[in-house]
Amino acid sequence: MTLSLSLPSFSAKLVPPSVYKAPTYSYRQKLQPFSSKDYNFQHLAGNLSVQQLHKAISTLDFASHQSTHHEQLVNCFLLLQACISSRSFELGKLLHHKLIDSGLELDSVFLSSLISLYSKCGDWKKAFSIFQSMGNKRDLVSWSAMISCFANNNMEFEALVTFLDMLEIGLYPNQYCFASVIRSCSNAKYASIGHIIFGIVMKTGYFDSDVCVGCTLIDMFAKGSYDMDSACKVFDKMAQKDVVTWTLMITRFAQLGCPGVAIDLFLTMLLNGYMPNGFTLSGVLSATAELEFLSLGQQLHSWVIRSGLASHDSVGCSLVDMYTKCAADGSVENSRKVFDRMPNHNVMSWTAIIRGYVQGSGQDKEAIKLFCDMLQGHVTPNHFTFYSVLKACANQEDLHFGKQLHAKLVKLGLSSVNSVGNALINMYARSGRMECARKSFDILFENNLISYSTIVNAHVNYLNSEEAFESFHNSKHTGVGVNSLTFANLLNGAACIGTIGKGEQIHARVVKSGFGSAQCINNALISMYSRCGNIETALRVFTDMGDRNVISWTSVITGFAKHGFATKALEMFYEMLQAGVKPNGVTYVAVLSACSHVGLIDEGWKHFNSMYKDHGVVPRMEHYACVVDLLGRSGSLSEAIEFINSMPFEANAVVWRTFLGSCRVHGNIKLGEHAAKMILEQDPHDQSAHVLLSNLYASKGQWKDVGAIRKAMKQKSITKEAGSSWIEVENKVHKFNLGDKSHPQAEKIYDELDRLASKIKSLGYVPNTDFVLHDVEDEQKEQYLFRHSEKIAVAFGLISTPKLKPIRVFKDFRVCGDCHAAMKYISMATGREIVVRDATRFHHIMDGTCSCNDYW
C-alpha cells in the first residue's frame, strides 16, 4: 500500500481556522448530582477509586425519575472520563453497554470520548464502528479522536487516509488533530509525508503555540529517522516548553545512544528551573545505567526518595535496572532492595529484576524462581520477560523448563516475536539442537538482520558452514533495532566460515547504514578480512580507521601472525607500543604465536619474559601453551617438556595437546604417549588425544597400536569427527567431506583430480603415504590420499573460478602434509595461487612454495 500526497492540492483544501466554529456545548457547565445519593460526582468523579467507580457504574439506574436525561448523561460522561483516566477500560465498556440498554441518545461529545475509550484499550474496530455510525454528526473532535485511534493502534496508513478524508470535507485541523496525525508519521515509512505536514504546521502557527504538537514533531524526527539534529531544531524553536518536552528529549537521546547528552540536558533542565517528574527520572536513570555511572545513579536515587517519586512504577524499574547495570561485580543486591521496596509490581518491574539476575550475576535458578513467583502473583509476562527467562533456561543443563516455556509461547503466539525467537534460537543452539534452532528461526515474523545474526552465530558455533549463510543471502535490511553489534556479529560469522563474499556484502551494508566509523565494526572488519585470507584489505581498514584501540592493534597483529608474516606482526607490535597503546593478554598470544609460526625462538622467549616485567600482563595458560608450541614445533621436545614441568601451575589439556601435536610432527612416540596419557588423565574421553596419538602411530606404521586406540575409542563410544574443507564460489559456500561425492559436479571434480594427479606426478610429486591413516596396500593408499577433502575443494576451485583469482580453501582441522605438498605442485602446474586456512594458520601457496616454508 502506498499513499501519495501532493502538497498543492492538499493545502488548497485547507480552510482558515477562523471559519471553523468550536462547539459551544459543554458538559462542564451543566453538572448536576446524579440519582444515587451516595456520590456527588461533581466533586468525586476525578478522584474515585476503581472500587467506587465500579459501584457507581453497576448501580446506575436510568429508570429513576429523580434526574433529567440530560443530567444522567452529564454524570455518565464524568464517569466515563474517570474510567479513561484510571485506565479502567472494562468499566468504561460496561458503562457504554448500560447506556445502549437505556436507549439514551448520545451526542458527538459523548461519542468522541467513547472512541477514545475503545482506542485506548486497543479495540479500534469498535471505535471505528462508533465513528461510522455518527454520520453527519461527526465534528473536528470526533475526526481527531478517530485519527488518534488509528495512530494508537499502529495503523498509520489508516490514520493518514482519515486525515485526508477530513480535509476533503473541508474541516481545518486543530492542534489535537495535528498531534495525532504527526504521531502516525513517526513510522519511518511515512517520514516524507511527515515532512510535508511539518511544513503545513509551520504555517498554521500551532508549532509555536502548542507544546504537544512540538513534542510529536520531535518524536517524528527522533523515532522515524533517528534524526536528533532536526529534533533539536524543533526543540530550540519551540516557544513553550514543559517537563514533558524536556523529558522527551532526554529519553530520546538516551535511547539513541547518547546517554551523555541526555544527562547534560537533564542538568540544563534543572538549571532552567523545570521540576522533573517520574518520567524524567526514569529517562535519566536509563542514561546513567547505560554509562554505568553509579555515583550519579545513587544521587538520583536519593533525590527520588526525597521527592516522593519512589512509588512511580517506571522510576522503580529504572532504578532496578540502573543498579544491575552499574554493579561492577554483577551483584543484584541493590536492585533487589529497590524491587522489594516497590509498593506494587507490574510486568516491567518483574522483568527488570529477572533480567538483573540473568545478566548481572548469572543466577539463573533464582531468575527462574522469580519468574514462577511472578506467575503466582498473577502478573502476565510479556515478550521481554520471556526473553530473559529463556536466557536463564539456556544456561541450564536440563532444557525441560525451557521446552515448557516454548510450548507456552507457541500458544500465546509469542514464539514468532523476534526477541523471543532469538532467545529460543540461542537456547537450542547452545545445547547443539540445531534443528530446533532452525525451526525457531523459520517461524519468525520478520527475519531481520538481528535474527540472521543470531542464527548465523548459532551455526558458526557448530561449524555448520554451509547453512550459516544460506539464509543471510535473502535477508532484508529492515533497520529496526540494528546496531553496530549486530554487524560486528555478522562479520564474525563471515570470518569464522571464511566467506569473504558475505563479508564484503556486510561491509557494504555497514557503509550504507552509517555505522561505518564505529570502532567495534572496524575491528570486526580487520578480523574478518584477515581471517578470510585477505590481509591486505585488513591492513587498509586498519590504516583508514580513525580511532584505534588495543583490539584494533591486536587484530592486525593476529592477522599477520596467522598469515606467517612474523616480522610484520612484530613491527606492528613495536609500533603499537610506540603509539602508547597498552598490550593485553590477547596481544601477547598474537605476538608469541607469530614467533612460533616461523620459529623465532629467541624473539618469542624475549616477549614471554617481558610481558609481565615490562607491561604487567600476567602470563596465563594460553601463553604457556604458546611457548610450548614455540619450542615443540622447532623440535626442542625435551626443552618443551622441561618447560611444562617448570610451570607455576599444572598444565591443562590445551598445553598437552599442543605438545602432542609437536610429537606428531617430529615423530616422537615416547613423549607423545606421555602427553596423551596426561590429557586422558584429565578427560578420559578427550577425542583429540585419541586421534593425534593414533595418527602418530599410523605415521610410524605401528598398526597394532592404531587398532588398539580404535578399539578403546569404540568402547568409550568416542567418534572421530570427520574433517571437512570448503570453498566459496560466487557467494555460495561449497563444503566437502572425505571422499565426498554429493556435490552436483562431483564427476567433473574427480576428473579434475585425476588429471591433477598425473600432471603433478610428472613434475616430481611423490605421494606421501605416511599420511594415510589406514593400513592398506600402497596403491590403495594413494587413492585414499586423493579423497582428502582439501584436495577436492582445490579441484573444485580450479574448475569453477576464473583463472587469475587465488583459490581460497578453508579446513576445520590441520591441513594434511601430503595435501600441502600436492598443493605446491598444483600451484606450479596450474599457475594458480592457493590460499589455505587451516585450524592454526594460513598457507599462501604459489609457484611451488608456501609462505609457511613447510614449517607449521
Add this chain to the structure above:
DNA sequence: CTAGGGTTAG
C-alpha cells in the same frame, strides 16, 4: 470531548 513523555532486548 480529541493530542505529547515511561521500563525491559538481540
